[in-house]
Amino acid sequence: MPPFKDEQIIIIAPGSETTVAQLGLPESFTPARIRVRSRMFPAEKEGEWEPFKVRRRDDKNGLPAPPPGDPETRPDDDEVLYEEDRVSEEGAVWPIQQGRIVNWPCFFALVTHVYNTMNPPFHTPILLITQPAWTPREHERLTQFFFEKFKTPAFALMDSALATCWAYGVHTSTIVDVGKDKVDVTAISEFIPHIQGRVIALPDCGGEALTNGLMAKLKYRQFSRDMCEQLKKSPICELLPPGTPLPGTGDANGQDGSANPAALASTGALSSGPEAASALGIAPRGPGADTEVGDEGLEVESEGVLDVASIVAGGKMSEYLARKEKEKQEKAAAKKKGLEAPTAAARPIRLPNSKREKATFMYEDHRLLDVLKGMNLGTKGMGDMHAALDEGPQRSRQEEAEGEPRSAIEANRSADPTSSSRSGPIRREIEVGVERFQAGSSGVLEKIADAIHRAISAVDEVNKRSELWDSLIVCGNGSRLRGFKEALMVTLQTKYLISPSSATIFTSEIPSNISTPAGTGANTPQPQLGPHGGPSQVNPLLLAATTAQNPHLMPPGSNPLMSGMISHNSHSSHGQTPSSIKIVKPPEYFPEWKDVGFDESPFLGAQVAAKVIFVVDQGASKGYMTRPDYNEQGPTAIHDYSL
């Protein structure tokens, strides 16, 4: 068995939205180097796929191009040029939906594209992160594909929930993976997932559902799906814990409302620090709620100017531009007016996002860009249009380029090397009200909470459940939304947490261990055990009494005796779970990951696992299948080689 080296190892983690991959394990584990949106475009020839949208282009001599969608106009022209449009997603096929592979040829093309992007040398073992929704038969199919297409010397599959476990370095936990269009909840004890009760691909709960939630709330303002998507990713969108009042209309005082939105950056978007900063950095002149300009801007928007693309397409371009120009000047004037005061004065009265009634975000209008491209204005025309429409200040581009790659989803969209000022996204500023807190209004959190309860209740060993409740891990890019984890915790706590019963304090406990033996002697009293649990070293009622009424007064872990008792000893006074719910702290020793957040922790876990199975133990744990193994036993044997 030739040992593998760190730099040879390939890890691929396909997802519904983004597929991440990396060649080689760095000294200190980093987030994935390669990020590809999980979609391909059908090529001209049926059965072939292209990683980017390919469209016809013809800009020599400024001839009018054939209208899009009518390729037959000039069938004999050899001069037709094709251009790769790296931003447009029109006609894309997404092979993974709700975690399931729905289009295999497309999926294989995607994997091949990812593989080729890495340009790997010959001797590369591959570790593939699998989604819980993939069935064993599909694992076999993947095995076959990888061995036969890439001639890989070794191949391993790893469940994504298990990978998260490895990343956090815990053996028992409940993994809540919030994806694009689904949520998976997996209870894992001692590194073994409980597959029976696993909640796989719970629909309508992922990031997509949150976008839909925003869309439903903002319907009256005719927000497009793309707007909502970007609003969701902007730092002003937040989930408030259930029961938190929305910033009301009545008490919003004008002064505070005008505070510079840039200040928000300092309120610290928990999971998206740098992203927040960079996104806000480009929006330093948001119209305050109390300025004339701001109100007017809002009015204009509510009149339907959100959909600039259709205005442009409808030929009312110049009208719009003129009005916009006027607005711009007004804004500039307003800005000048208050130039001395604002920056210094506004700072002290910062309000956290959750208290602000309105906030603005930068919207990258891809549709507008598409429309413009469709009009084939030529290089110069495009440039002009772009300059006229783009509200995002150019000077922040530098900043953005630095900050952006950290943002998981946006990375390959706007930090694309091709985004010169001409073809880069057109950004516009949009203001939203309290709707931005209502992404979860369709009951997303409750559904996820219920799924967690179901998954843990389905664990057959009752005594393992409380430990599972005490070690929740929420990961997945769907949970990046600010406040998501906190709100989910509050939902779980208000709905499922079992409080110590006040009754147990007053019932007499003493007789339990010394009850009267029956005449036969068969009733010799036993210490009171939980229904299926181990013995309790501490009187459960003592615990109940000390924690009674107000578990919140007892910060978890404040009393080492107590916390130890709860986790090692399956029962407190309740046989019911959960008597406490905790989220596992992410590991401290991955500095690169710490900055980015652990939303893609499966990838981190895969790095750890790859290091172990490919390098450290050199195949002793049978964590991967080698090529000779495959040749001998065929793809079905993959099930014998897994962690």
Added chain:
Amino acid sequence: MNMANATTAPNTNEYAGDEVSAIVLDPGYSTTRAGFAGEDVPKSVCPSFYGQSDSDAGPQYSFGENAIHDPRANLEIRNPWGSDGIVEDWETATKIWEYSITSRLTGARPGNPAKNGLNDAHGDAMDVDMEALESLEKPLEESPLLMTEPGWNPQKAREKYIEIAMEEWGTPAFYLQKTGVLAAFASGKASGIVIDVGAAMTSVTPVLDGMVLKKGVQKSPLAGNFVSNQIRMIFKQAQPEIPLTPHFKVASKTQVDAGAPAQATYKKFDYSPTDSFGRHEEERVLTEFKESVVEVWPGPGRFSNGTNEEIAKSQPGRPFEMPDGWNQVFGVERFRAAEALFDASGALTDPENPRPKDEHTIPRLVQAAIQQVDTDQRPLLLQNIVVTGGSTLLYKFNDRLAYEINAIYPSTRNKLIAPGSAVERKYASWIGGSILASLGTFHQLWISKKEYEEHGVNIVEKRCK
């Protein structure tokens, strides 16, 4: 049946060349278990309940755990099993079983890459495509199938099983075995008496050398669902009545003192979730109650005997908190819920729930089953009393069962074989099936497609005894 191989895994070289991993399907009232033969737990455990919502376009069915816990307007929760432990609604039963296999074992569209190209144009229209494809492709064309059946399955039902497997799923080979035998196999026994307390039915099956003694098979409806009903009655008859509120109705709960009325905020629905949905969700709470509160009186004697109740009273109670925050300590009541499994007179009754019959209690079932066995075989069976089924996980169930059996048969050496792990107890018959179907001899047992085509459905009566 050659049991010598049951404990040792077959050597891969022996027949790995053309090994086809069989699928084992063990349908039950509460869950349907499916998985690949040779594995130690079923990979797929799906609820046998399904959702049905009627619309103008006809009834829409939804399967799987995720679909049936989501409160939607006019979503009815149904079950294809009849109250006698035999499938009633074959059409949906087939769909549920198929779902349990395709959703987690084989994938929705097994091995037909040619078909996939058709979907490229409209990748979003997944559901439509799936349905269309399902009618074209048969889900089990590559895998032999072993199914389990209750011991009292009538011939008609058995023929239906093979028909579904062969015609609808296109399996190349099929075999049917009784749950009792398989549960015994799972414990490594070829002979024994199998006590299976499931959700809908309790059954007692005498097994001799891998064969069920058909006339000895006993069944009764006193099982998990019955205990649930008893708990409901405990709640109802309590003073004041204990409200049973399922999780989905509660938005958030507030801690209240024991016995005090709940002060939760409830969720508002713009439609009313159906009763069957509500009941199914209540069942979740009752399951939790069974797991954490209910205790079987361990003996000696019945719960109602002499001072037993007094003794029970002196034992500490167990607290239970409802999803709406209502909580109380259950003292002596918690012994009553399952008492009727052993003693019919201990049952709680009301006009809708009459007193169960004496001969339906577990001791009487065992007695009746043993009665049918030759006297000289009885000691052998009593040495191998295999306990299986999810409801046997009730706290102290085995203590009481041992006491009851020893009381009836004081002179024999009675031994309970009850796997300690909950997984093995719950899925015993599936595990037995997994063992059987991974044996090298399995292909001698099964009915091949060719044989089926030659002889028709009644071959199942001849071959699967």
